[in-house]
Amino acid sequence: MTNATRTWAGTTLADRRAIRRQQLIDAGIELLGGGDTAAVTVRAVCRTAKLTERYFYESFADRDALMLAVYEHVAESARQAILNAMVDVEPRPEALARAAVTAFVELLIDDPRKGTVLLLAPITEPALNKRGSELLPTFTAMIHDQLPDSYDETDRKLTATSLVGALTYLFISYLDGSLDVPRDRMIDHAVRMLVAAASP
Template identity: 55%
Template sequence: MPGTERTWAGTTLADRRATRRRRLLDAGLDLLGGADGAVVSVRAVCRTARLTERYFYENFTDRDDFVVGVYDHVVSLAHQVLVDAVELAGPQPRQRAEAAVSAFVTLVLDDPRKGRVLLLAPFADPALRNVGVQRLPMFADLVREQLSDRVDEADRTMTATALVGGVANLFVAYLSGTLDVPRERLTAHCVRLVLGAEALHS
């Protein structure tokens, strides 16, 4: 039928392209988020994904575009996880804080690759040195929306930005091994930080 996408082995061209892109992003997680700090090159990505360079360039213009794509993939996951956690939490600040922190901890510690990509890679990979700073406001906005509006917008923005930076640095230290505390203690401390920020505006 005209307008109907042709299929091969039960999948459309769009499906196959999406599958290849997922395989490339998964390879990027393995390389960029690996504990051994593996070098991310087009050849290494294709070898890990078991795809030819043709399919790499079908999705990304070059190596740096790929690295940013992997980073933005994890940023989107983290942002959505936090949004969902707050929406499903109860109305009280403690409920929202515990839900958001627990969801973030699960994302970045249950799969440390994601934590390393999100929090460590911007310090290590030149392609991400400015990108990480550019993405910070989207997380600060989530925090700002949860703060009381009894103070002006500038104060809410500064508090939210400081909180996001502080929590991020805690997780950087934890993932890099310089902060040696149990996961439960890290989680509880982050919840107290979030509630402390809320108290500033209550």
């Protein structure tokens, strides 16, 4: 039996490490989601997670490694929320679009911390600049795959990329307060954009 598989109080060392890592990620979401990237220090994260720095370095090499893990955790949560919302939906453009947009809004707009991490932090945080750009194709591909067969491949790429850009700016503007509109109107508008693209 390895150290990682020995149990203590019913959990293995690997389990406890995973729990501590998630505590640190949750603390990172709390701090980075506050909008002040300078506030995200190793000491502040440990204080928020109620863990010592020893446990921080058990999971992360440095602050930037944590920032990337926080960003990727939120991005994957958003991707999964959208996919899960579309599983049992009637396969019509309007129904699929509304399910996807609503899931995104519920995760990232109704919890502004997560929205800030995914949409605003990459603009100001150097550790996330490149990764933010690298993950955009993930969401572009989700729209690309829903477009009708009447599009050729070039049109699919152009349309999906344009929609991701427009929707990203829409949600950023809503999050930072520069777009003062009712939540349901914003959702309806985003749905109409997607439906229009799926109905050339």
